Amino acid sequence: MAKNIKNDAITSRDDDFAQWYTDVCRKAELMDYSSVKGFIIYRPYGYAMWEQIQQFMDRRFKETGHENVYMPMLIPESLLQKEKDHVEGFAPECAVVTRGGQNELEDPLIVRPTSETLFSEHYAKIVKSYRDLPKKYNQWCSVVRWEKTTRPFLRGSEFLWQEGHTVHATEEEARAETLQMRDVYVETCKDLLAIPLITGRKTEREKFAGAEETYTIEALMHDGKVLQSGTSHYFGQGFAKAFGIQFLDKDNKQKYIYQTSWGASTRLLGAIIMVHGDDNGLVLPPRVAPTQVVIVPIQQQKPGVLDQANKICESLKAKGIRVKVDDSDKSPGWKFSEAEMRGIPVRIEVGPRDLEKGVCVVAKRNDGVKDTMTIDEALPEKIIALMDQIHNEMYAKAEAHLKAHITESTNFDEFGKILDTVGGYIKTPWCGDDACEVKVKEAYQATSRCYEPNEAKEDDVCPCCGKKAKHIIYYARAY
Amino acid sequence: MAKNIKNDAITSRDDDFAQWYTDVCRKAELMDYSSVKGFIIYRPYGYAMWEQIQQFMDRRFKETGHENVYMPMLIPESLLQKEKDHVEGFAPECAVVTRGGQNELEDPLIVRPTSETLFSEHYAKIVKSYRDLPKKYNQWCSVVRWEKTTRPFLRGSEFLWQEGHTVHATEEEARAETLQMRDVYVETCKDLLAIPLITGRKTEREKFAGAEETYTIEALMHDGKVLQSGTSHYFGQGFAKAFGIQFLDKDNKQKYIYQTSWGASTRLLGAIIMVHGDDNGLVLPPRVAPTQVVIVPIQQQKPGVLDQANKICESLKAKGIRVKVDDSDKSPGWKFSEAEMRGIPVRIEVGPRDLEKGVCVVAKRNDGVKDTMTIDEALPEKIIALMDQIHNEMYAKAEAHLKAHITESTNFDEFGKILDTVGGYIKTPWCGDDACEVKVKEAYQATSRCYEPNEAKEDDVCPCCGKKAKHIIYYARAY
Helix, strand or coil: CHHHCCCCCCCCCCCCHHHHHHHHHHHCCCEEECCCCCCEEECHHHHHHHHHHHHHHHHHHHHCCCEECECCCEEEHHHHCCCHHHHHHHHHHCEEEEEECCEEEEEEEEECCCCHHHHHHHHHHHCCEHHHCCEEEEEEEEEECCCCCCECCCECCEEEEEEEEEEECCHHHHHHHHHHHHHHHHHHHHHHCCCCCEEEECCCCCCCCCCCEEEEEEEECCCCCEEEEEEEEEEECHHHHHHCCEEECCCCCEEECEEEEEEEECHHHHHHHHHHCECCECCCCHHHCCCCEEEEECCCCCCCHHHHHHHHHHHHHCCCCCEEECCCCCCHHHHHHHHHHCCCCEEEEECHHHHHHCEEEEEECCCCCEEEEECCCCHHHHHHHHHHHHHHHHHHHHHHHHHCCEEECCCHHHHHHHHHHCCCEEEEEECCCHHHHHHHHHHHCCEEEEEECCCCCCCCECCCCCCECCEEEEEECEC | CHHHCCCCCCCCCCCCHHHHHHHHHHHCCCEEECCCCCCEEECHHHHHHHHHHHHHHHHHHHHCCCEECECCCEEEHHHHCCCHHHHHHHHHHCEEEEEECCEEEEEEEEECCCCHHHHHHHHHHHCCEHHHCCEEEEEEEEEECCCCCCECCCECCEEEEEEEEEEECCHHHHHHHHHHHHHHHHHHHHHHCCCCCEEEECCCCCCCCCCCEEEEEEEECCCCCEEEEEEEEEEECHHHHHHCCEEECCCCCEEECEEEEEEEECHHHHHHHHHHCECCECCCCHHHCCCCEEEEECCCCCCCHHHHHHHHHHHHHCCCCCEEECCCCCCHHHHHHHHHHCCCCEEEEECHHHHHHCEEEEEECCCCCEEEEECCCCHHHHHHHHHHHHHHHHHHHHHHHHHCCEEECCCHHHHHHHHHHCCCEEEEEECCCHHHHHHHHHHHCCEEEEEECCCCCCCCECCCCCCECCEEEEEECEC
16 A cells, blocks of 8 residues: 555655656645746645745734835836836836726836835835834735746746835944844744755845845755845935935934835745755645644544544644644545645544554654654643754754855865755855856856855955955855 | 814814815825825825734634635736626726736736636636535735726725635535625624624626626715625636536536635725714724724823833733833823824823822723723723723714614605715615616616615515516615
């Protein structure tokens, strides 16, 4: 029977990582393709994961003093053009509404690729005095960016995200906000998704269109490639001046505000899959798992088995655990592999023999380890502790993988070999010149992921040009 | 001082209801206009009300077995055309994307006005067997319908809503779903928003494009006009046949599914404003109020006053009450009118003299009644009970207003006078002919809101044509 457990085998992760990824997305029923190229359907299981991420982040946003708003989905082309760098960055990937109510529009409307311009226009209207500051708004929505090649969750013509937009009276406060929100993303990845990160600043080449500084969180996938998973931008007064966002300060002078924005998206779903998944499918960190525990009754037709399963279910549910009993008419083996494909962190098995002994078997999805537990009032707390343990084990494993894939090198010629064999990051000194970044990109198809400003040592040399280095930079091949 | 309490007076509700409405929307900071005509900005206070509605409804959707998903924002024009009635209903008000990534699109894309077609296409793909049924999905999103004349929350080119879409093996189950979701809307209005309703079926003329039957909830506004506030549709097999949504039933036969959809939107914010608001601004039912209690310290510079206010605040917060202290440097009178404009249900005042006595003054926004309460550990429970009382008072008041505005009439000639003087609904027998609806509409600018099928009495006559009546119908002037 073991042979026939899986209804549809998925490609092995090490044989073809890209195909494995797509297989998991489909077979775990996270998404489906729609009839519009590049636009996906978020199926219930995938969307439920996003809801968990939303809840966690939304709570942290509100705790840090942010309020949710909703801006129009369409932006006049003329408004998008107000900030020069910004429009240059986004114009090539816009979807444009040219017809409304059967009439041609005079000023075509862009489906929002991001909403800096709308927030700036609104802030210019409602901010008058230092008393109105700071304004710290966030928006949950979908955005459209026309992409040529797309992959589920990683790159799509439409994706779901949050975009925070804040304005402040001082540069210091805006800079602190930028870093604070980067830290909220780090916390989300660590505490909710069990994903360790590299963070730092983006180079001029890689930063957001219109930003003065972009901070990024970068996550290492199992295949050694890197995924940019969230960004936080400090805008200085660029948009403020383009849109006239001014306030009367305490000293009775008109001043421009300082601005930030920050966003994280359904890309995080891709990160969860590619950091933790294995050859049997998804492996979900317990806190983001829509179903944390599945109870599989063995020989469920035998008296008492299903009752026991339901009893355990109720006791766990009462403690806030997201749990369900799989009492479908499939075989236990089939149920096991479905639960594995969906990455459910904990599986509890209960059968006729367990009934007599008052025990159940508890299996961990992340490493397959099984244990027998007594069914008593302490069980829910034990399962909660077990889920924390699983979270920590998954984080530790991902962290070890990350550490094993940061190679320090000062020899430009060996970059290619490192990327081809070890993969992951090359950590190296950098002079700060764009030309050196381009050289790495052209020679090895690796991009700068982020850098730590002024962290180079006294005698560090940029391996690309041989000049004195200023910064430490991370190169990697990326999604 | 009383004279100067308001920073900006609003138009009196009885002088000019339309202007009063707009004033409240703006002055309570629920929304702002954007630079795209017909597209509004949902400001933090307005959006927070919507979040309360979302939480309530989302919980009820999940309790009744629904799952959230997310479908693409853009629909191919060719897909929208698959169901004939549906496309005829929506084509005139579509926003169309004709350019993507700087190229002209071969098949233009419609910004979703509603998503029946996308759900139908998806269901056709994933439903194979009776084991896959029912599928009960819901989506929270924004939709675009190009409107010529727009009003905040009531009619806009973009609005926020939820759309539920379900498919079932039997007609009976689908019909039960349609009614169940109508009931969830009724419950939302009654238990969350303190709004009583008239519900019933829409006539052929007024039903949703593509539906076999539409059930509606209709709310009566203070000015005697009616607002359609949510609809639930039974589709039969119309979309199933157009999209080929079939399943293999237990009897081994291929059958078409039965389908429903149901939606409620940010129109509900308009209903809250127009049912409960008064000349001092919003009046919010406590359960939907983003801030349920505001504590205003009197002479807050006096020792102990602010401490006491904060202490009360913490004790209420600990019981889950949404409360804040207004410790800004404005005068108490100013704070009172701000809280009134925003409709905060309960205001607590605490000043130096109250300190000595260990009491506070508690004022109700809905009727201005004040009471003195002892500050002790029982205070939070008393405030919770008071909020329930306020909810019930507001519902009772709205219900009395509704009952006083249903006029039974069997004389076509007096319809106009009733609508001009009493307003509200005319309840009357109806033969079932479209021509009679049109006659009422043309003579009195009133539309049929809903009808109760086969509820006419034996000798009831349709007042429009004099023929035998079948149904009871409600006519009203509507938003």
